[in-house]
Amino acid sequence: MVAERVEEAAVGEGVKADEVVQEFEAYLRFERDLSPHTVRAYLGDVAELLAYVGGRLADVDVDALRGWLAAQHDAGKARATLARRSACVRTFTAFCHRRGWLESDPGLLLGTAKAPRPLPAVLDQEQARRVLDVASEGEPKELRDQALLELLYATGIRVSELCGLDVDDVDRERRVVRVLGKGRKERSVPFGGPAMRALDRWCVNGRPLWVRAGSG
Incomplete structure (x- = not known):
């Protein structure tokens, strides 16, 4: 002891x-x-x-x-x-x-000694391009995943925030997404053209098939 x-x-x-x-x-x-x-x-x-x-x-x-x-x-x-x-x-x-x-x-x-907090590893530009540039056969799941990755890359929001998004949270005209973060604080985050196009493909071509197939 x-x-x-x-x-x-x-x-x-x-x-x-x-x-x-x-x-x-x-x-x-x-x-x-x-x-x-x-x-x-x-x-x-x-x-x-x-x-x-x-x-x-x-x-x-x-x-x-x-x-x-x-x-x-x-x-x-x-x-x-x-x-x-x-x-x-x-x-x-x-x-x-x-x-x-x-x-x-x-x-x-006594002063507070803080443990080092190293920055997380990130993808370089070429690695990010390879992740986002995934060939798609137009299947609903692939279109959904591409939209999620593009939006995540474009906005830098947390994965938990991304998973909590709904279609109504996207303002297409202003190209911003409404995010509910920590402490239930709401903020608007802008995104660019590639993410908008991926969202359009998902909403127009992927989501209707996904819903009709009973996938949610």
Whole structure:
């Protein structure tokens, strides 16, 4: 158990390090309902933090937190790891403050370390052209798929937003599509000629056959 890794040194008025870790574990599991993986990671982080301050919770202040995270950085820990440990200690110090083990919450003074969020891979121009330039035999499903791909490429809307569109959401005269996004916020997104032509082929040649065939 992670708590066993922490020496039973006094960390406050009559509170032992292993007791602190055990109560924090119960809080994470039963009150926060975190995943077992996250609980294990947080407990390991707290054990290391308490070892860093010699097992004395009273010595956990903002300088100690910054020093501990700086040591992690100097040891070559990944930014994602540092971000998790920063989140962990803020959760831990807030928990200890509520329990009355810390007079104040030093985690509130700690800056937020953010994990890197790499940009998603995108198609280059030639790859996009090959995706969109798919030979069609005029089958309703093919016409529908081409219209969806053209509209997705032309507008950059989310796939979930695309799936929620109806025929009435398309303004053909203005060449805009009405999109209901996050928070049910509505916006109008323009699109160009290729998407309009693909939509026309679907609406005129594909959708009527699709409906008559009972496909929806």
